[in-house]
Amino acid sequence: MDKATLVSLGIVLILLLFSPANSGTVNLLPTTRCAKECEETVQCILNARKNETCSTIPVSPDAFDVEVERGGFQLQLLRKGVWYYYDGAYSTLMLKVYRRLALIDFPAATFPNDTRLIDAIKEVLNGTIPYRIDMVYSHAHLDHIGFSRQVFDFLRENYPKARILVWGTLEAYDIVQRSVTNRSVLPNIIVRKRGRTIRVSRYLKIRMDIVGGHTSSDLRIYIPPFRGEPGIVMYVDVVFPGYAAPFDFALSEDLGRYIQAQKDLLNLDFDILVPGHIALGDKKDVRKNIEYTEDVISAAQTGIASVTPQQFQDAGIGRVSDPNSPEFRNAVFPLLGVVRPLQTEACFRIVVEKWGCRLGAVDLVARGHCLAAITYVNIEL
Numbered sequence: 001m002d003k004a005t006l007v008s009l010g011i012v013l014i015l016l017l018f019s020p021a022n023s024g025t026v027n028l029l030p031t032t033r034c035a036k037e038c039e040e041t042v043q044c045i046l047n048a049r050k051n052e053t054c055s056t057i058p059v060s061p062d063a064f065d066v067e068v069e070r071g072g073f074q075l076q077l078l079r080k081g082v083w084y085y086y087d088g089a090y091s092t093l094m095l096k097v098y099r100r101l102a103l104i105d106f107p108a109a110t111f112p113n114d115t116r117l118i119d120a121i122k123e124v125l126n127g128t129i130p131y132r133i134d135m136v137y138s139h140a141h142l143d144h145i146g147f148s149r150q151v152f153d154f155l156r157e158n159y160p161k162a163r164i165l166v167w168g169t170l171e172a173y174d175i176v177q178r179s180v181t182n183r184s185v186l187p188n189i190i191v192r193k194r195g196r197t198i199r200v201s202r203y204l205k206i207r208m209d210i211v212g213g214h215t216s217s218d219l220r221i222y223i224p225p226f227r228g229e230p231g232i233v234m235y236v237d238v239v240f241p242g243y244a245a246p247f248d249f250a251l252s253e254d255l256g257r258y259i260q261a262q263k264d265l266l267n268l269d270f271d272i273l274v275p276g277h278i279a280l281g282d283k284k285d286v287r288k289n290i291e292y293t294e295d296v297i298s299a300a301q302t303g304i305a306s307v308t309p310q311q312f313q314d315a316g317i318g319r320v321s322d323p324n325s326p327e328f329r330n331a332v333f334p335l336l337g338v339v340r341p342l343q344t345e346a347c348f349r350i351v352v353e354k355w356g357c358r359l360g361a362v363d364l365v366a367r368g369h370c371l372a373a374i375t376y377v378n379i380e381l
Contacts, residue, residue, distance in 0.1 A: 035357060037058050038057055038058055038060075038356065038357040039357060041054055041055055041056070041057045041058065041356070041363075042057060042352055042353060042356040042357060042363075045057075045349075045352055045356070045363060046349055046352065046353060056363060056364065057352075057356050057357070057360075057361075057362065057363045059242075059243075059360040059361070060242065060357075060360060071111075071116070072087075072116070073085060073086065073087045073088075073116045073117075073119070073120055074086040074087075075120050075123055075124070078093075078230070078232060078272055079223075079229040079230055079232070080203075080204075080229060081095055081096055081097045081200065081201070081204050082094075082095050082204070082223060082232060083095070083096075083120075083124050084274060084280065085117065085120050086279075087107065087110065087116050087117070089107070089110055089277065090105075090107035090143075090144065090276060090277060091274055091275070091276055091277065091278075091279075091280075092104055092105040092106070092107065092117070092274075092276075093105075093221075093223075093232070093234055093274055094120065094121065094124045095200050095204060095206070095223075096124050096125065096128065096130075097200050097201040097204055098128075098201070099128060099129065099130050099131045099132070100130060100131075100132055100133075100134075100200050100201065101121075101124070101125065101128075101130040101132070101133045101134070102133070102134040102135075102136065102198060102200055102206060103121065103133070103134070103135050103136065103151065104136045104138060104206075104221060104234055105136070105137065105138050105144050105145060105234075105236065105276070106135070106137075106144070106145050106146065106147040106148035106151050106184070107143065107144055107146070107147055108142065108143050108144075108146030108147055108183065109146075109147055109150075115150075117147055117151060118150065118151060118154050121151070121154075121155075129159060129162075130159055130162050131161065131162055131163065132162060132163045132164075132165070133155055133159070133162050133163070133164045133165070134165050134167060134198050134200075134206075135148060135151070135152065135164065135165070135166045135167065135185070136166075136167045136168070136198075136206070136208065136219070136221065137166070137167065137168035137169070137172045137184075137187060137219075138218065138219050138221060138234065138235075138236040138276070139169075139171075139172065139214060139215050139217065139218040139219060139236055139237070140168075140169065140171040140172040140174070140175040140176075140215055140217065141175075141215065141237070142175065142176075142179060142181075142183060142184060144236060144237075144276065145168075145172070145176070145184050146181075146183040146184055147183070148166070148183070148184045148185045149182060149183050149184055149185055152164065152166070152185045165188060165189055166185050166186070166187045166188050166189065167187055167189045167191055167196065167198070167208065168187030168189075168190065168191065169187075169190065169191050169192075169210060169217040169219065170190055170192070170217070171215060171216060171217040172187055172217070173186060173187050173190060191208050191210065191219060192210070193210055195207065195208055195209035195210065196208050203226045203227065203229075204223065204226070205223070205224065206221060206222070206223055207221070207222040207223075207224070208220070208221055208222075209222070211235075211261040211264065212253075212254065212257045212258075212261055213235075213238050213252060213254075213257055213258045213260075213261035213262065214236065214237040214238050214250050214251065214252060214253075214258070215251075215253065216253055216254075218235070218236065218237075218238075218261070220233065220234075220235050220261070220264075220265065221233065221234040221235070222234075222268055222270070224269065225269055225270070225271075230270070230271040230272055231268065231269045231270030231271060231272070232270055232271075232272045232273075232274065233265060233268060233270045233272070233273050233274070234273075234274040234275075234276075235261075235265060235273065235274075235275065235276075236274075236275065236276030236277075237250045237251075237275075237276050237277070238250055238252075238258065238261070238262065238275070238289070239262065239273060239275045239281055239285050239286055239289045240275060240277055240278045240289075241273070241275060241278050241279050241280070241281035241285040242278065242279065242285075242359065242360055243278060243359055243360040243361050244292060244355070244359045244360065244361055244362045244365050244366065244369070245289070245365070245369075246361070246364075246365055247365075247368070248365075248368040248369060248371070248372040249293065249369060249372055252372075255293070255297070255372065255373065255376040255380075256376070256380060258293065259290060259293055259294065262286050262289060262290050262293075263290060265283075265286050266283060266286060266287070270282075270283070271283075273285060273286065288358075288359070292355055292358075292359060293369075295351065295354060295355065296347070296351055296366070296369045296370060296373045297373045297376065297377060299346075299347040299348075299350035299351050299370065299373070300343070300347045300370055300373035300374045300376070300377050301377055302346065302347065302350060303343040303344065303345075303346035303347030303348075303350070303370065303374065304343050304374060304377060304378070306346050307339070307342045307343050307346055311342055312334075312338055312339065312342065315338045315341075315342060316337075316338060317334050317338040317339070319333070320333050320334050340371065340374065343370075343374050344367055344370045344371050344374060345367075347366075347370035347373065347374065348366050348367050348370050351366040351369070351370065352366055
């Protein structure tokens with residue numbers, strides 16, 4: 001599947017989870033499972049015979065720590081003038097000092113007539129009439145900025161005298177310009193390689209730098225600490241606290257850049273990570289994601305080296321030269337039908353054994369991670 005399909009799939013899953021057709025409260029706390037159950041499931045996966053199935057590895061109870069009422073949202077004050085918004089699927093930041101308002105990301109609505117983001121903005125403003133509003137796009141994926149048109153229209157209608165600045169990279173500008181849905185507003189200020197800074201007040205500033213990792217021009221958004229107030233980083237779709245990243249390292253276009261961008265994060269002075277999904281994180285979540293990714297690359301190297309010619313033969317690689325076989329002269333079959341699956345499975349077993357009970361969903365995503373890492377090892381290392 002291409003990137004657009006994967007992003008769409010993610011949105012569909014969110015729609016299913018948060019559909020208003022399901023009444024009641026959304027409890028995001030997974031069912032408590034003991035470590036013994038997790039280890040038993042990992043061993044089942046490692047020792048399963050052909051056609052034997054194992055249950056999904058249970059997720060640690062601390063992988064989620066937030067409850068969001070159906071159709072509601074969480075609005076948490078992180079430090080003076082900075083609020084964290086979370087709707088059960090996406091997270092953003094809102095900043096307000098005196099009559100200055102700054103909004104970072106505008107997640108697409110997850111159900112019809114979803115006005116939660118606008119409701120949260122009203123709550124943050126609390127009657128204040130802003131004279132300047134900054135809207136910032138973290139990266140060029142419409143699921144994170146696809147509600148900006150509705151927010152912009154709301155702000156323009158209610159605060160007609162306010163100056164509204166929309167910040168984004170050239171990549172974000174391009175994807176909004178090419179979009180046929182008109183869900184997002186074109187950036188009117190382009191953030192380039194040298195980065196930009198928005199000074200909301202003398203004690204609150206937003207530093208934006210292009211670092212990549214997820215897309216080619218992701219913005220690392222940094223609010224430095226000030227007089228005891230914590231530093232905050234918003235870096236979207238790379239670290240998923242408590243979980244292994246979905247979609248083959250979150251659709252990363254460059255696995256080396258994906259790792260380095262996270263290592264560079266650790267050089268900043270911050271206590272709070274806003275990752276765009278799941279829950280708030282911190283430096284330990286970044287370190288764990290780096291460790292996991294590097295372990296997958298190491299497992300990929302082992303997987304490549306450990307698969308033997310006899311295993312290739314046993315898996316039927318010779319069918320490509322058998323005139324009676326459907327795979328006869330299929331030039332792609334040896335690599336994609338035999339070699340890569342065997343290497344991927346060898347890598348997967350290593351990763352699941354070490355990480356299956358340390359991060360959520362490893363059993364669901366590690367094969368994709370291994371295939372991405374094997375490709376990276378073969379092409380770039």
